[in-house]
Every structure is written in C-alpha cells, then in structure tokens.
Amino acid sequence: MTTTTAAHGCPVDESFDPLSSAFLADPYSVMAAMPLNEAPVVFAPSIGYYVITRYADIEKVFGDPDTYSAAVAQVPLVPLVAEAQRILLAGGHKPQPTMVSLDEPAHARLRKPAAHALSMKRVTAMIPAVEATTARLLDSVREAEEFDLVAALAFPLPANIVFSLMGVPERDYPQLKQWCGYRAELSWGRPAPQAQVEIATSIAAYRRYMRDLVDVKVREPGDDLTSDLLAIHAEGPERLALDEISSILFSLSFAGHETTTGLIGNTVRRLLEDPQRWSAVVARPELIPAAVEETLRYDPSVPVWRRVTTRSATLAGVELPEGARLFLWLAAAGRDATVFPGPDQFDIHRPNADQHLAFGKGMHYCLGANLGKLEVQTAVAQLARRYPRLRLAPDQKLTFHPNISFRGPQVLNVRTRPADPAA
Secondary structure: OOEOOHHHHEEEEEEOOOHHHHHHOOHHHHOOOOOOOOOEEEEEEEOOEEOOOOOOHHHHOOOOHHHHHHOOOOOOOOOOOOOHHHHHHHHOOOOOOOOOHHHHHHHHHHHHHHHHOHHHHHHHHOOHHHHHHHHHHHOOOOOOOEEHHHHHOOHHHHHHHHHHHOOOOOOHHHHHEEEEEEHHHHHHHHOOOOHHHHHHHHHHHHHHHHHHHHHHHHHOOOHHHHHHHHHHHHHHOOOOHHHHHHHHHHHHHHOOEEEEEEHHHHHHHHHHHOOOHHHHHHHOEEEEEEHHHHHHHHHOOOOEEEEOOOOEEEEEEEEEEEEEEOOOOEEHHOOOOHHHOOOOOOOOOOOHHHOOOOOOOOOHHOOOHHHHHHHHHHOOOHHHHHHOOEEOOOOOOOOOOOOOOOOOOOOOOEEEHHHHHHH
16 A cells, blocks of 8 residues: 555555456455555545545445535546547437435435335335246256356346336346446446447437336336336326436436345355355355345445535545545445454354445435345345255356446356265
8 A cells, every 4th residue: 555645634545446456356455455544534546536434434424415415426437538428418318317316305306206116015025026036047057066146146136126127128138237237337437438439329228218118108007116106207297207217217227236236146155155154044044134234244235335525524534625526435334343343254143234334324325225135135045945055166266347336246156066075
C-alpha cells in the first residue's frame, strides 16, 4: 500500500484499484494489507473515490440520505466516449435515474409500488415455483459426476424467477441475461472506448425492450408484476407514468437476479471450502439460512455501493467536500472486528451474522432481499439433499466479472462424488 496525505487529512492510496487483476482475484488479501484501523477512509485516485471501510461509518452514510445522495449509485465509473453517449440517446435510452439512484421524494414514489409487488406475501407465494425451477435445473445434471454450478443453477434460477415475475416471455430470457452482463460493465466496470460503443448499443436495446414490454402488457395484461404496476397507472397516471414503470423493470430485471447468481456461487463455494461445513448443512438443513447470512457478511455478492456528498461533511475525522464520491466497501464492513469478532473466520453459527450491510440499510434497503435469500436457501437445500458428498472440483482458478459492485465466481465446478472415497 502506497499512501500520501491529502488535504483535509485524508490519506491517499495510490495503489488501491478495485479493477486490478489482483483485486478482482482476491479483494480480501488487498483488504488484509490495508491499515483499516488507522485509516478507515482513504482516497483512491484510480477511481476518484473516497474508500469507506468501517461498519459504523457506512451505517452513518446510509442513515443520512440528505447529506449522502444515491445519485452516483449507477453512474458509469469512467466517462463515456461521445459515440457511446450518442448511441444511448439515439436508441431511446433516457438518462433518467432508476430507484437505486433516486433521493426523496422521487424514490419513495417509485419504491412503494415496487415494494408491494415484492411483498413477503408474494415472495411466500413464489416458494413452489422456486422449488420446482431448482429441481428442474438440477434434474438436467442429475447423473453428472462434475458440473459448473453457475451455468447449471446459479445463473438460470434467479433469472428465470424474476423474468417470469415480470411477465417476460421465456424465449427472451437469454437475451436479457446477456444485456444484464453489459450493464454491469457499463456502470461498474472500466470498458475501453471501443467496448463502450458495443455496450451502449446493447443497453439502448435493453431499455427499449423494457419500454416495449410495458406497451405489450397495456394491450395484454397478465398475472405479473408489470401488469400490477400498470393497474396503479390506470388508477391515476400521475401516480406512476409508463416510462417510470419501464424504469422500475429496468432496475429489477438486473438487481433481481445478478446479485443472487453471485450469492449462490459464493455460498456454495464457502461451504465447500471446508467439507465439515458442507457436512453440517447436509446433516442439519435448518443451518442453511444462517450459512446464507454468514456468506452475506463474509463474501457478499454486492461488495460495494456508492454515494456522493450534497454538502461538506466530516466522516471518520476526514473532511469531505461537497461532491465527494464515496466507495462504500460493504465487504470491509462485514470484516469489521468491532462488530463481528473473528471476522476472517467463516462461521455458520455466528450469532449476529444477519447484522451485515450487504443489502444496504434505510430507505434504499434491497427490495429483493427476501426473494434472493429464498432462492439461495432453496438452491443449497436441494444440493445438500441430492449431493451429500458434494465437493469443489480440484485445480480450478476462479474468475470474476471485472466490475466493482457485483461479485461471484463466473464458473464454479463441483464434483458430486469425491475422487477420494475417504473424503
């Protein structure tokens, strides 16, 4: 770690780059080498953000939306070239904010109908569909001695569920999944100028698809989220405009599955790293919810979120100017020893694991948290029942999508029967 001291008393870490190959491979090794206790806030020139690492400080930011705005939550990490901007606008992609990047009162107006659509009652009603989809996907690899968990289950399960919830035709699922990958790179990655043009073309098509879906459901309503939102529009167009409905769908179509794909992969990976952990959840399935919460603390699929100051503020003794961009390192908050004793140990019996900040906190708390946890718990439960001796395939090098905010293995090969009979 190479640091200097900036104005306002904030250390500058010239080496911190969350998109470097070393960081993407193992951010926790980078974290371990940083003196977080002495410098809980550092400025990273590589991204132009203040990196916030302490649980209490991140909690304070989430609790003060008047000072710490969500406006930069989805702003591209690097400036877009003019051609990419032109393609986005010409393709109908309006630069309007989505729910996660709105402040009050606009945020509440969009969140309320979306929250109703993802209520606990609706999530509970989806349990049979989640269980049946999980079973069908695992049936396709029933006899395999080794398979990629991400391709077989973690990738398609949450996508199928959220796209079905929205009323998207099944034939379009693969296209939406591809577009979502482009979106992660555009907003949270560092694409080269030529790649930006290709990505912009796909994002414009993605936005246009969501607006067209709204128009289709106006003509042919069904039993789905889009039709529920249109019913609100029909009662009072001023309450929820058609463009706002497509914006909600644009948000949910991405957040409703990308994060869960990563969480399934992270949870299974961490459980299989120690065969005793896997044996424990096989023997006692009631431990699975706690294992998911511990994964959210220990290795969250959303390790970073962002905010920007609306006025000068002091955080952890550092004077932040108006317009300061904050890199809220949720993964570091999960390793804060003042909140989680022995934070570098993965412990499915940890009594306060559910105090993690992986879903955010306050008015922007993740709408899909209950659905996401249901999907991960169901996936782990069926894997444990079918494959009590499941193991990680040996000699695999995990890779991760090059972005700052969403993390999970792109491939996770597992063996249904250990090569060593004694294992």
